Amino acid sequence: MLEPQRTVSELKALRQLTGDDNGAQRVAFTEKWVAARDFLKARLAQLPVEVHTDPAGNLWATLKGDSERELLIGGHLDSVPNGGWLDGCLNVLAGLEVLRRLNTQYSGKPPVTVRLVDWADEEGARFGRSLYGSSAASGHFDVAQMAKLHDRDGVSLADALKQVGVTLEDAPQAQAELKNAAAYLELHIEQGPVLEGMGLPLGAVLGTVGVERHTITFHGQAAHAGSTPMNVRRDAFLAAGRFGQEIYTIAERHGGVCTIGSVKTLPGIVTSVVETCEITLDQRHLNAEKLAAMWQDAQDAATRLAEEGGCTVSFGYLWNIEPILFNSDLIDACEAAILEVTPTAHRLPSGPLHDAAEVARAGIPTEMLFVQSLRGISHNKIEDTLEEHIELCVVALDKLTDRAIGWIGEERT
Structure with missing residues (x-):
């Protein structure tokens, strides 16, 4: 029983x-x-x-x-x-x-x-x-x-x-x-x-759901926090921050979820504009085609936002499962x-x-x-x-x- x-x-x-x-x-x-x-x-x-x-x-x-x-x-x-x-x-x-x-x-x-x-x-x-x-x-x-x-x-x-x-x-x-x-x-x-x-x-x-996990690294220019005007900065953290907003639009567009789980900055000191900002991106969807589209949209958005901020961007693979x-x-x-x-x-x-x-x-x-x-x-x-x-x-x-x-x-x- x-x-x-x-x-x-x-x-x-x-x-x-x-x-x-x-x-x-x-x-x-x-x-x-x-x-x-x-x-x-x-x-x-x-x-x-x-x-x-x-x-x-x-x-x-x-x-x-x-x-x-x-x-x-x-x-x-x-x-x-x-x-x-x-x-x-x-x-x-x-x-x-x-x-x-x-x-x-x-x-x-x-x-x-x-x-x-x-x-x-x-x-x-x-x-x-x-x-x-x-x-x-x-x-x-x-x-x-x-x-x-x-x-x-x-x-x-x-x-x-x-x-x-x-x-x-x-x-x-x-x-x-x-x-x-x-x-x-x-x-x-x-x-x-x-x-x-x-x-x-x-x-x-x-x-x-399928999972795509990647690193996205924005590359800018280190500069003095006191002497560098805001309008000429190549701030890698700013590009990453704008991307952090963009992933919510991507998730809504495709009906999945996107998460930035970690952020690392260099040189990582209070008196410097961020030269390098590495984030991790986790994307999930039950549909393989939509999951692939989410990752492509993320790459496109990161590239665009990097260019707008005078930065470049590179991508690294962490793990995925269908x-x-x-x-x-x-x-x-x-x-x-x-x-x-x-x-x-x-x-x-x-x-x-x-x-x-x-x-x-x-x-x-x-x-x-x-x-x-x-x-x-x-x-x-x-x-x-x-x-x-x-x-x-x-x-x-x-x-x-x-x-x-x-x-x-x-x-x-």
């Missing part, structure tokens, strides 16, 4: 174990993260599941079924520093509750094999590379690039992994975990204000599951990235279920969701699981 209130209690217990007054502290490969893993393992030990850690450090719990075809339910226990009590771990503990129900209903052997996965280092908070564990499993993983990563204390990713029994060079072997996967489900808090604004507890996710659309049948199944527990369903894209994107990139039919976030806030100690909505999303995930199991059976025949 499903007990959604048990998930709420376990979430609170995990918060007590791994959080403090500043929020969640389950940063990947730290003591608190290991404690969270042990918390999960202790509960899995009460079920007839096979538990193991793959070569990348992802934790798997497998409930063998009549079929070797597998339904995966995923999440991540790691958090950002001073994070929220639900981001990632809700997915895992709700999946645990679904495993319990399946075990009871089918006497330990459901129609298909069902596997719960806790992906390692989804957040990328420590080493700056999100989706570490799921990208290893999906095959989008460059060991040489990963070997260059260090945290703020100078600890390498490879050394951090060694501390938890994982060898970085072996991580790509995690691809073997997906060989029998027929579908993947992931529950997550929305981390945005859409569902709350509509007064809805749950939503079916269309996919994760939009990932989820499986249409599973989106329909998710909407139907939501309508079993609440009168209205809504379909929406995910602005943040999730492990589900990497699984979908591996060619596995994928769907996500969102539950409302209060105030739309996440990655913050005030992150919250109504307890009644948490219980509702556990029920909806359970019903989606049944529908996915049925869909896998239909696909097989």
Whole structure:
């Protein structure tokens, strides 16, 4: 029998174990993260599941079924520093509750094999590379690039992994975990204000948006702050500031989002006009063509504004990922599951990235279920969701699981 209130209690217990007054502290490969893993393992030990850690450090719990075809339910226990009590771990503990129900209903052997996965280092908070564990499993993983990563204390990713029994060079072997996967489900808090604004507890996710990340550097002329008239300055910061306004027009024009997340200036002293101003630009859209158009518009605007200010501009590549659309049948199944527990369903894209994107990139039919976030806030100690909505999303995930199991059976025949 499903007990959604048990998930709420376990979430609170995990918060007590791994959080403090500043929020969640389950940063990947730290003591608190290991404690969270042990918390999960202790509960899995009460079920007839096979538990193991793959070569990348992802934790798997497998409930063998009549079929070797597998339904995966995923999440991540790691958090950002001073994070929220639900981001990632809700997915895992709700999946645990679904495993319990399946075990009871089918006497330990459901129609298909069902596997719960806790992906390692989804957040990328420590080493700056999100989706570490799921990208290893999906095959989008460059060991040489990963070997260059260090945290703020100078600890390498490879050394951090060694501390938890994982060898970085072996991580790509995690691809073997997906060989029998027929579908993947992931529950997550929305981390945005859409569902709350509509007064809805749950939503079916269309996919994760594509992301383009670049540096844009405006080059001007350093000059004395006291003796240089305003009308003859070649102020790189002025060009960057005008561009900061322009990205809102670009985002509105295409229906996406654009963010300048950091600004660096040189020479960086109070008595000099800025000679060099480097900014980072993050652009996101669910439509690949519109995302490309947004980046082109950004380059055109930066070039124009630089020229108007007597400056030049250069562009640098940081990272990108294409939009990932989820499986249409599973989106329909998710909407139907939501309508079993609440009168209205809504379909929406995910602005943040999730492990589900990497699984979908591996060619596995994928769907996500969102539950409302209060105030739309996440990655913050005030992150919250109504307890009644948490219980509702556990029920909806359970019903989606049944529908996915049925869909896998239909696909097989």
